Amino acid sequence: MSGAPSADTSWELIARPRRTARYAMATAAVLIVVHVGLAITLARESTGVYFRLADQLAMAGIGLFLACLVLLLTRPRLRVSREGIAVRNVISERIIEWELAEGMSFPDGASWARIELPDDEFVPVMAIQANDRDHAVDAVRRFREAEAQYSA
Structure with missing residues (x-):
């Protein structure tokens, strides 16, 4: 194994997955929309539990984190x-x-x-x-x- 090819390398073939990348992007979008939707809904619905802004941000953050993990499949x-x-x-x-x-x-x-x-x-x-x-x-x-x- 050697180091990286020089910066002026002209690549004759560059291949990337197609379907998996599309599925990953769609899944990431769904994860973000669902988690942000849940975060918004948590404060509006009366569930007997008090959700604060930090809980809402955490829910949205979890969705963003999961979306980033799924997007690794596009690499x-x-x-x-x-x-x-x-x-x-x-x-x-x-x-x-x-x-x-x-x-x-x-x-x-x-x-x-x-x-x-x-x-x-x-x-x-x-x-x-x-x-x-x-x-x-x-x-x-x-x-x-x-x-x-x-x-x-």
């Missing part, structure tokens, strides 16, 4: 250039040199593709997901074309 990205492969999943990014990559596979029943490494290791590629169907097939094809061009 996955695969970038390919002559310098290597950059795989960013939910939290971290990993740079893989072409010399280490042994191909991309999409095992039966898997939710996303993976890049095969030596010694039976692999890196999951959450940017190419099975539920994206044709978009995923196209991304795998384009990756394999770049692999044929750059791998040893």
Whole structure:
């Protein structure tokens, strides 16, 4: 593994999940609307419990926090250039040199593709997901074309 490719790298392939990102954005919006709605309703409804402004802000804050967690699912990205492969999943990014990559596979029943490494290791590629169907097939094809061009 090496450091990040230089800033002037021209990426030949940039892949991101489509459906999961859309679902995540919609879910985040729903979480915010529901929690803000609950926060507003808490003060107006007589439930026998006294809710204060701090309770309302906490309810809205919980919705915002949960929405941010869900939006992490929009981060996955695969970038390919002559310098290597950059795989960013939910939290971290990993740079893989072409010399280490042994191909991309999409095992039966898997939710996303993976890049095969030596010694039976692999890196999951959450940017190419099975539920994206044709978009995923196209991304795998384009990756394999770049692999044929750059791998040893």
